[in-house]
Amino acid sequence: MGIRNKISASQLFCLLLLSRGVLSVACGAFSGSGDIGSAALSAVIALIISILLSIPVLYLSKSGTEPLQNGAGRVISGIYALYFFYSVCITMTMFTVLRAETTGLRISIIAVPLIMTAAALYGSYKGIEAIARCGALILFAVVAAFVLLCLSLLSKSDILNLPPVGSYKLSDIITNTVIMVGEQSCIPAIIFIYTHVKGNVKKSVVLWLIVLFVCIFALSLFISSVLGDYALTQFFPVYSWARLSSFGVLQRLDSLFLAVWTAGVFVRLALLFWVISVCVRYAISNTVSKLAPPVFGIFALIIAVAAPFNSAIREAMLNTGVLLFATAFCCLILPAVLIIKRRLGK
């Protein structure tokens, strides 16, 4: 794979925060409910569930050794490769749907995802260390952009826009929680990253989950206080929130949002392609692992480009039930099998 393949625990934190954060920024897209106010409550529940889901993975990481060598490990790696491919498809579908249906950018529907895929594949071939370094820089830009957006929209927030806690619908809370937990593909990815991390993986992962959900909690409340019931009509409320921003003579800062979000999606895709390549290396061979990311990338690109035109593909990709099941299976069942296998091996 790359030249250097070791990252620090803080780089792991940045990488996970950015990779997972870019999906949260597009929250509301899955359910279409747009009830972003109840997302704050869901964030608290999702934090607890996510910490529970990460326990088996963190238990595996304690040994610091490769968990997927030979035998059943090959099959499990294959399943993980398919799961991460599914995650790539979801990320790219959301990216193309947002571009095609919300931003109105008049660029070819295929050109940007194609360039994005090619860049992400190149990034994945540079290895985890390069992705992590790039991720840290982009995370800084994302944080700076969001601080600027928040400051510019502070005057537009109105506490009366926040729905009272009692008004939250249970169905919205469950839907939002399912989406937030379902999007946690970074948790199983840790199984393939931890052997490349110098430092305390457990501390980084727990800190990542806390910071992630605190950010989602705060951002949900803030967006809700700015948009009010207008959020209910929006497929991507976070993007709609960004569209309202302006800073002095600087108008329409949504372009800033799109730029940093696109950069974040690039890092997420590069990480997922790198993880796919590691999975295939465990499952088949080192040679095939180099071919796997472009092959998966082409399929994901086809699905993503077709999604804005085909509602069946889009619904299949954004099915929250399937997503939750797949994530729970990859976070709990497969790591449990690996733990049992390791114990029996001893």
Add this chain to the structure above:
Amino acid sequence: MKRILAVGLVIIFSLSAVGCSPIENNLDKRLIIQGIGIDLEADEYKITVMYMDTADPVGEGDVKSSFAEGSGLSVLDALTDTANKTGREPLYGQCAFIVLGGGLIKNGISEPLEFFTDYYEFHPNINIFSSESSADKVMRAENMSVRLMQDFADTEASTGKTISSTLNEVYAALSSGRTSAVTSLIDIKDKKIFVNGAAAFDGDKAGAILSSEQCMATLLLCGDAKSVWDIFQSDEGGNINYSLSGCKSKINVSTSGGIEFDIAVNTHASAYGTESSARLESKIKSRIKTLCESTIEQLLKKKRLDVFNLERTLYSKDYGYYKTLENPKQAVVLSRVNVITDIELQR
């Protein structure tokens, strides 16, 4: 070699990613829409668009505007018809304002606003104006310009004589149903337009026209007034001229023994005159209190329009009680509303 290739690629992408590359997308081939007027005539939407006349610029930093019109059974049909008549490709992203004509505000504004909300090219920050006359007349007024319409929208912050709203604010009010949507009202005289109060909506239909004074009172009650200028006649004769700044308001609601709202208005006043400060302060205080109370009486009690965020406050602060109400709007109309003014005079 690798670096040269990388730099070459960056240059190629940078150069090809800017500007209007296909020849058919040149600016003079685009219909760059600056503002839209919508009328409803005989169940058909009539659209008047003001667009940048890029084919005939006047130079010296000014851009000449032209007008086009079209009609259709839906707003999209009418916009398409308008664009077809000009033979240019429309660009809605630069649209700065929408004027809703008299026929439309009487019949309901939900449908057109829903279109503008859903259509990604329209920005949620677009200013929305209403007019009792036709939107077409407003659009074709002699003094019509994007700058003037922006000045009208800014009147809220500079004088408090109107209440301006953007697309997302109007649509949020319409979709929640817990507050009345309000827009600036444009009037026309001698083919010239001017801002003249505001229009408040009952549901999606115009429910009342707010005078400049009522706009000022509403802004004070909602805590949205930034700067207010007013003049009134004192009991002893003579006019008192004053301005208000740093306005804040707080609405408290109590539900024990019926709904009762206490609206506390806090503001700094500046006034000039020969009278003592205490006397002047008392007169301004009384003026504001009377103005606020009469506005509540006129709009809430008589027209049943809650432009003061009272229902929203009840919903937000006592949701448990709100849930038990069969008709919250009626309950708010029948509630007691007390206005407490606290004014600090600075001379």
